[in-house]
Every structure is written in structure tokens, then in C-alpha cells.
Amino acid sequence: MALDIWQPLLLSLKVALWATGLNLLLGVATAFALSRWRSRLSNLFDAMFTLPLVLPPTVLGYYLLVLLGRRGAFGAWLEHWGINPVFTWQGAVIASTLAAFPLVYKAARAAFEGVDPQLESAARVLGLSRLAVFFRVSLPLASRGIVAGALLTFARALGEFGATLMIAGNLPGRTQTLSVAIYSAIEAGDEAGANTLVVVASLTCIVVLLLAGRLTRGHAPQRVV
């Protein structure tokens, strides 16, 4: 069988980029909220948001399937609106987003906690609104950590396999990402094909991370002392 590299490659990139984008929004918002909210409950939430790193991806995928499948509680409601994420690339995005969430969340939280609260207070005193303080002081100061987390998220999402196979399936040309295509090639006894795909996946990740590293260099916030 002729090996199609482009389709899984583009699909993987699409899924990984969506997952990175979604996680940037979700992870940064969650991390900022929890870094400013001092309560015992916030520690509990912190532990819960780390769970995707602990659970085996297949288990994560299984729970996603139970939740989002047509027979699942949430899935039945989605079906009512004509949405069924099982066996779709959007399903793969959900799986990758969830699996990679802790990486950007943890990095962003550490970065926000590293921001000197006096700088934020000073900005408030000087008349900036809370929103403006977030965008003009906290976020730029935390950006290095957030970018590092986003890159890890991208890499993790690109390699996601277990949860993706469970919820998005292994439909060639539709939901077969690079990682799933590698699995399929090995199952089919096509070692040369699997090797090619592994090289493609590795090169893609290296190129994207190098490129991102280049583009974000010199982006370090000005040190304010």
C-alpha cells in the first residue's frame, strides 16, 4: 500500500495547533485565576488539573468516550445539537487538548506566581484597570513561562496517541494522525512505512520547536528592578 505522509502530517499539525491554541487560552486563564485565588480549594483544583498527566492516555480517552459518546450524558446533549465528536478530527483536538493541558497550565501558573505583586499594585495605583494590569503587566512578565508551556503542549499534542485512538478512532484520511498512522503501519507489518512516519514526526516537531524558539527569542520582558 502506498504510504500517504501528507494527510497524517497535516492532520497532526492541525490538531496539535488547535490543541496548543485552546490550551493557551484555557491554561493561561486557569493558571492566572488559581495563582491569585488563595484558598485550600485552589490546591485541590491544582491537583485535579494535573490528573491528565497521571492517568494513562487510554483511560483518559475511555472517559472522554463515555462522556462525549452518543450514549454519554454530555454526548446525548451534544447529539441534540447535531454534534458528535467521536471519529472526527475535532475529537482528536479534544483528546490532545486534555492530555496536554497540565503542561501549559503548570508552566503558566509558575510564571504568574513569579511576577512581583508590587509591580501589579504599582500599576493599579497609577490608574490602570484590573484588565489592563493583566494584559500590560502580569501577562508580559509571565510570557516566557507561558511560551515554554505552549511549546511543550504542542509537542505533547503532536505525539498524542492513546486518548486520540479511543475517541477519534483510526480512520485513514480523516482521523489518522501521525502517531496513529505509525501504530497502524506497525500493526500491518510495514516497518519501513513506520520508520518513515517516525522520521517525519520527529523532524516536524524539531522544525516547529526550532522555529518557535527563533521567533520568540528576544521576546524576554525587560527586567524591571
Added chain:
Amino acid sequence: MTQTGRRCLALIFVLPMACISVTACAADLVVSAASSLTNAFQEVARAYEAVHPETQVVLNFASSDTLMRQIVQGAPVDVFASADQIAMDRAQAQGVLSAGSRVDFAANQLVLIVPSSSHARVDALDDLLGPAFKRVAWGNPASVPAGRYARRILEDAGLADALESRAVLAQNVRQCLDYVSRDEVDAGFVYATDAAMARDRVRIALRLASPTPITYPMAIVAQAAHAAEAQSFQQFVLSADGQALLAKYGFLKPH
């Protein structure tokens, strides 16, 4: 970040998202098949499409257990082809299969394989106790059907305890095949179809009669969106043409 840098980054994000648009045809028949059927079903699907050009067969390969869970949770599947009766039993118990559509479409045989470089002679299972076989692999009986069959055969031959110290338990049949084909173990138990896939690296030393027949069941999913096409696909697999394609990959007739 520079202005150009930002534009580049934006481009990197936007391009792949625009690249693939998934469109579903009216007659997309989704067939969930066990991984061990990968090569055979790819060819069966192409042959079916040649006869029924209006239908596109979309194949979904994973372990029988994963496929069963997807179907039980309402994944949009039309046909389920399992490598294992137990997975099919579970699906049936959940009431997700179309009544009366379950049928065995293929059979397999357990074989003892040795690396093709090996000169060890095996006339009977007892020979595994000889000094040439320091390590022997089979699937973990707790989770791998092929491992259960192997264990059963060894127990019936009274060799299970004697071989225990030499046993290497694999997580699936493919892993067992890889151990043998890479010469990491001296012999292994796999299906005849696995051995056929690695003909240049492993040699079949013994064909084993299993106490329980190793058969592959297939059924139509109750909520199939394309029930008529599903039935026609099932008939094709059972037809002489379909069976000939399966035989090419080492599968036997079910009865």
C-alpha cells in the same frame, strides 16, 4: 517579537487549519476491524469498492476491545469485525448489535515460530524443554487472547509449569512476533496470519490444534447509518471472493 516574526507565527498557526476539510459522502460505510485484520481488510475494502463504486469503505483499526468500547458508547460504526469472541459477546450483551447479524467469517490457527536463522528442530511441543530454547514467548494470558490459547495448549501438553521459568509474556501478539523475528527469544506462539506477515524473518516450526476453535466474528451495529450497505459488505466478506482475499493473508475458513 518583531512584526514579521508575529506574522510568520500567525501564518504557521492558520495554514494547517485551512488545509484539510473533512467531507462525508452519503454512503460512507464505517467498518471497525481488529488490528490483526489490517492488511486483509484493506484489500477486502478495495475489492468491495470496486464492485460497489457508490460506497466508500472507511476502515477503523484498533484492538477488538477498544473497538467494542467505542461501539458501546455510540460511535458511528456500521460493521464490527472482532478478532475475539469475548469482545463480540460483550457488545452483544450491551444490545448494540443488530439481532441475528453475528456470524463467524474467518478462523485462525496458533503456530509455534522460531527465528528464520534458528536451526533448532521441533517435532513436538516437548522439544521446547531442550537446551536450544532458553526463552519462549507468548502473549500474557490475562489480556491477550493468543496467550490464552497458548497457555491452554501448554497446559494440555503438561508443559506449562516446566516452561514457566523460560516464559517471556508479551503485551500483544505483535510484540511476541517481534521478539522472535529479532531473535530475542528462541521460539514464540503467534497466529498463522502473524507468521505469514513475517515470512522472511520467522519460520513456522509447529502448527497447533487449539482445543477451542479460534474464530473471528462479525456483526452489524444496531444503530448503523448504512444498514443495507453493511449487510452487503458482510455478504461480500463471506463470499468466495472475500474468503479468497482473507486466505491470501493466512486466514482459514470458519467452519
